[in-house]
Amino acid sequence: MWDAVVVGVGAMGSAALDHLARRGHRVLGLEQFTLAHALGSSHGGSRMIHQSYFEHPDYVPVLRRAYELWDDLDAWQRGHGGNGLFFRTGGVSFGPASSAIITGSLLAARDHGLPYSTLSLADARRRFPQFSPADTDTVFHDDTAGFVIPEETITAQVARAQEHGAEVWENTEVVSITPTAGGVTVDVSRDGRSTTVTARKAVVTAGAWTPRLLGQLNVPLTVERQLMYWLRPAVFEAEFRDGPVFIHDNGTGEHIYGFPWLEGEVPGVKVAAHHNGLPTSPDTLDRTVSPAEVAALRARLALISPALADAEFIDAKACMYTSTPDKNFVIGRDPRAGHENVVLACGFSGHGFKFAPAVGELLADLVESGSLSTGVPMFDPLRFPGVQVAAGR
Ligand SMILES: Cc1cc2nc3c(=O)[nH]c(=O)nc-3n(C[C@H](O)[C@H](O)[C@H](O)COP(=O)(O)OP(=O)(O)OC[C@H]3O[C@@H](n4cnc5c(N)ncnc54)[C@H](O)[C@@H]3O)c2cc1C
Structure with a gap:
């Protein structure tokens, strides 16, 4: 027993x-x-982590505890011959001022006194030339953001x-x-x-x-097909390597997000769309990614980062979200x-x-x-x- x-x-x-x-x-x-x-x-080699939680500010206390536990696990792993699993890079979120990513991040950060800044467009374009926020976008920098390796x-x-x-x-x-x-x-x-x-x-x-x-x-659970793409941009390579994690909201609640250039199992910059995947199940999940899906991603990336939209396609993998209403x-x-x-x-x-x-x-x-x-x-x-x-x- x-x-x-x-x-x-x-x-x-x-x-x-x-x-x-x-x-x-x-x-x-x-x-x-x-x-x-x-x-x-x-x-898929990376998962985003951040505390200015646009989804809901009530997650922040749980995240604060999670960060203590991530630091502890990371230290344990490094002490046992590992190369680390939790990396703080900072995070850049951009989109219209009224978008969920901006309003929600500001709400969580202010409610909980989290470290953040909003960047002027000139400042954002100078610090992060790999991205192309629109003239009407607001740019939010989350100092706590980074990624963990699943x-x-x-x-x-x-x-x-x-x-x-x-x-x-x-x-x-x-x-x-x-x-x-x-x-x-x-x-x-x-x-x-x-x-x-x-x-x-x-x-x-x-x-x-x-x-x-x-x-x-x-x-009530719905399983959703989600795709991750790895790209190798021909320009701004150094900026992507040393850069932040990023999220873009196009104002209709659609999010594209990505990571710095990592030398994992699939080297390159990983990007993905959040939600809007087709319903599936573990038995029926389609793991092949079509050229049309890659083309649709490129079109979406053109609004965020021309360097990524034009980047060499390396690989794509399917994964599953299991969501509640x-x-x-x-x-x-x-x-x-x-x-x-x-x-x-x-x-x-x-x-x-x-x-x-x-x-x-x-x-x-x-x-x-x-x-x-x-x-x-x-x-x-x-x-x-x-x-x-x-x-x-
Ligand atoms: C593409 C993608 C990107 C994501 N990005 C992020 C992100 O950036 N940040 C973030 O915080 N979250 C992200 N998520 C969400 C996050 O990864 C998931 O919420 C999390 O991994 C779910 O963990 P889990 O333990 O529930 O599922 P899993 O890690 O899948 O574990 C379930 C396990 O149960 C096993 N199992 C199932 N049935 C049985 C059985 N009958 N007998 C024995 N074993 C069984 C399975 O084999 C599996 O190993 C992402 C998810 C996806 C798919």
Whole structure:
């Protein structure tokens, strides 16, 4: 009997494993593929991180805690022979003054006293000649912004958990989770062989596969196809290498974002559009990227950075967002009667990675306390009417 079993060892599962193991729990992680794989939502070499959170200012306290935990994980990884996984580069956001990215970033920064500046267009064009804000744009600089490396994060969180006694089974698919009086019974297929695991608690962090495991809970989740592109600009190479992360809002809520030039698995500048992807599922995700999709991206980039619009195309990869209707996360105890020993975290809606170590901490708190919710109302599974019906409340 394990103290806890973690179902799905991606971003959030590896974080939960890390926190639970360091608190002294006997914990087992079950992952259907290999660790840090490229089939879910946590691959592609970089994830943006920033504190002036345009999505909602209430995320800022969680982000502040996440930054402490990122610094700690980064130091641990460097102390164990790594090259770091958390990099502060600063971040530039630009778009019309009324756009969500500008109004939301200013609101969060002012509400929480975060370090930021707004740049005059002349200043922005001088400091960041690789970008081309329009004459009507406002330019916001977030001093706290940067990026984290998803694959290194999962690897480090698992390694630190294992250092504290955790076990991880790769190539192990969880087929079902059955609550029992004293915990849970988990049926798995391990390297093709069926077996059963028992634990006092289950933490379900299955990303885009969550509906398959927790379907009857009725958390409204939509899986969306998202593309990442790597480009090699012929000009401003030094500026892109030493540059900030960036987000552009075209005034209709469409966001394109990108990273400095990184020498990762795919060297170059990574850019992506946020949301507006086609609905999909883990089984039907189309992983090929068409020339028409690359052309559409180039047209969009022409407004932001001609250097990127004309850059050499290197590669593109597909990934999945798992989104809730309000784009806020779902973190809490399974509210259904009899499911008191199941804790879940899902619906990260395309912006969850930067929170991963803090989500792991919240999940470990839920496992230990048995509470129904984290105390953060916007993460509460019970905010969705269908969930309350399913829970019989
Ligand atoms: C293209 C793209 C760009 C993004 N950019 C950013 C960004 O810049 N900043 C940011 O903060 N966030 C970003 N996100 C969002 C962020 O990456 C996700 O919110 C986060 O990775 C979700 O983590 P997760 O643990 O829920 O899912 P995953 O990391 O996918 O983990 C789920 C795991 O569960 C496993 N699993 C599922 N079912 C089973 C089963 N039955 N048995 C065993 N194992 C199972 C899966 O194999 C997987 O390993 C981006 C996402 C995408 C797709």
